[in-house]
Structure formats: structure tokens, C-alpha cells
Amino acid sequence: MKPLSGFRDLLPPDFARRHYITTQWRDVARRYGFVEFDGPMLESAELYQKKNSGGEILTQLYQFTDRGERVLALRPEMTPTLARMVAAHHRSFSKPLRWFNIGSSFRYERQQRGRWREFTQWNCDLLGEQSVAADAEIIGLLIDALRSFGLGPNDVVIRLSDRLAWQEFLQKHHVPFERMGEFLGIIDKMEREPREKTEEKLAAFDGLSFELLQEFLASPEVPILAPLLEELSARGLRDYVRPDLSIVRGLAYYTGIVFEAFALHGGLRAVAGGGRYDQLIEHLSDGAVSLPAVGFGMGDAVLLELLQLVPQAAKQEQSWMERHHPCDIYLVIAAQEHRPMAMAVAQQLRHEGWGVLFSLTPERVGKQFSAAEQTKARFAVVVGEEWPQVKVKNLSTREEVILPQEELNNWLNLKT
């Protein structure tokens, strides 16, 4: 029996890696004053089909009908759920909201490197604030998260764009606003399609040409992004960001800045993506609530690979793992008549917060030290003929001391 394609069994070593990632995510979010929320993984499919919500993601929906004939979908992303929740409950909270979530999302697409059908995503959103400062705050959070993993400007880059720049471009060339979506689709694919194909699609737009787009894309200054870039410079984060108007993103609901964080190793895949969506909440609430919002999602799939490709990041992860072994102390029970004393010591140490292991069945002392080695415990405590004293051995330096068992806790606290 195997798990479904695109789904993963997380064995303890896999789980530990994901735990490392989610721990960093939570810590950075806390430093930015974000609070955690959660919502259902299953939603009415209608939530994603509502106007201005879905985009191409609709083709990847895990959708089915339940026993009550309701059409449901596993969430393909968190933002619609968030928008729904915020629209209903925002009056209970002072603005702006800084909310984050860590959980599974599901997309029905073919599995490949860095892409799964169920993945863990970290979602951060700042709601009720439309200033550039909010954009800078959210991008700052994204960059600091990447930095917290040991990723530098040579490992990851944030390609930053603004749909308003394209909106102005279309206005200038007298293209009606209703055709914005269609136009952004062309920009989105421009990088990946042959020039002829783009030109063919562009023919439907009077007054636009391939050269015109090229020229606009190549413009060295993007005035609309200047204030944001300035603030990021002030934060010392400018090195991570590269203005790039070719980024427009597939989701339909973005209204302002849009960005994607790309890994610069192992085949350039997006680690995170997001943008401003000032109208989504209004649309989903049928006009009842209007809140500007900006946010991003970061997935675990690419991150897990990237952390192994970047030496500094891999080293940092390794060091974290070593500091978070489940076992601090391995009790060596020298002979079975000492077992009751050992159990008392184990119970006391565990009560004091130490991770303690020992052999459940009688074993030779040598075997017990081998087992201690395997658990990667830092100390072995030998309970035996010295009682009521115990012998403590530092397993990496092989130093031994004998001390009264009631002083164990203090001694260990001093040594760790």
C-alpha cells in the first residue's frame, strides 16, 4: 500500500524537517506581530468560482459532490478562506489585521520536483491597510523568513511587479479596463512562448505591438514601485528584490503589487508568491465589507529541496536538528537490582523537563552505551553501585563525574 500519487507519508525524519520549517515560519511571524488562525480544508466549490477569485487554479481543483449533493472542494490555497472569515468577523478585531496560517492545500496536478498534490503552505496576510508601508512590511516578512533559513540574495530573489503599472500602460494606449485580464494572460505567457504566438494574440489589441511591450518591460525605472523599493532599502532588504514587470501571476484577484520568490538553484522554481488584493473581500461578501489586503503564501515543497542545495542553509538546518534531539539523557542501568533506583531518577529527570531514555529490557552495559550513542543523547547517567550517587558521562568528551543524584538537575543545567 502506497499513499496516493502526490501525497506523502512523513516518516519521523521527514516530519522533523517539516517541523524545522514551520518552527521558523512561526517565529518570524511572531517577530512581525502576526497571529495564527486556521480554517477548514474543505470549502464549498463556489468560494473559488466566484467572480474575480479563481483564475487558472480552478482547473486544479480537487472537487466532488458530498452525500448531501453539495459541490465541495479541498482548498487549493488559503486566501479565499481567509477573505471569507475576515469578511464575516473583521469587526471583532482592530485594524490592521496581521494574520497567518500554516496548513495543507491541495491541487490536482501532476506530481513533479517541488510540486505535490498536498503541500504545506505558510500564508501571511495584512488586512485593512492600503499604504505602501503595508506592502513593504509583507515583503520584509517574506525576506526575513527566507533569511531565517540561511538563504541569501544569491540563493533567492523576489521578482516584484505591480499590476497598476500595466493598468496605466493600457490606459495610455486606450485599451478598455475590461480587457485587463486577457492582456495579463499574454504578459504571463510571454516569457515562455515564441514571439509569434504573443504577436498573434496581441493582434486583438489595437495600438499594441510586441516592440511596445518589450520597451515597457525593459524600462529601467518603474515609478510606481519606487516608494516601495525605497522603504525596502531603508530596511536593508533591497538586495533581495528585483523589479520585473513580466510577473503578473495567474490568480485573478490581484489588484496592485504582485511578487514571486524564486530559488536561484535547482531549476528556478517559485518558493513563494503573493500580492495585493484590495477587492477580493468585497467581492466575496457581495459588497458588504471592503478591506484592502496584501499577502503571500510560501510552500514547503521547494523550500525542503532548496535548503539542501544551499550549504549555509543545510548547515543551519543540521545544527537545529542537533539541538532538538528527543533524547538528552540515556540512563544506563548497571544491573537489574538497580532498576527501581533508575526508574526514580528517570521519573525525576523527566519531571524536570529532560528527555530521558533507557533500555526497557535487561541489557549488558556495553549494549546500553551503544544504544545511548544511537539516540544521540548528550549524557549517559549510570545508576548502579555508587547509589545514592550516580555517574554522569558526557558522551562526546567521554568525561565522567560522580555526584549525588539529587544534584543531577543543577549539574545538567550548568552543562547545557
Next chain:
RNA sequence: GUGGCCGUAGCUCAAUGGUAGAGCUCCAGGUUGUGGUCCUGGCUGUUGCGGGUUCGAGUCCCGUCGGUCACCCCA
């Protein structure tokens, strides 16, 4: 959905068409209070599945299923 590559032990892989193997892992030992090495032994296979060619198929052919990578798009 389209295309390439690959299916042999728990894992990584080997076996010019001629008796299915190795390393690692795991388990048990190496006699009484000290380790990662080392030594000995043990477990695990419908060679993904079905058909065909052949005296004989893990190997060649056809089909099928599964995995994987890439495209599309993106976390």
C-alpha cells in the same frame, strides 16, 4: 492533459538469453560496569502485472499498471 526516462530484497543498485546477488539498514550473538570501529550469524524476492518469442526470459517483443522528470501553471 502531452512527452522523455525508469520498474530486481526495507533502501541503493548488480547479474554477455543459462542456478537471482552485493553493500547498507534491521534482528541475534561476540560470558559478569563503558560507546561510533570490528567479527560471526540471521530475515527479506510471485525480478510491478499479463501475454508472446525461445530448449531456457530479470534480460528480447507487445500490452498494461505504477513511479519519476519535463511541459502547462505555480507553493
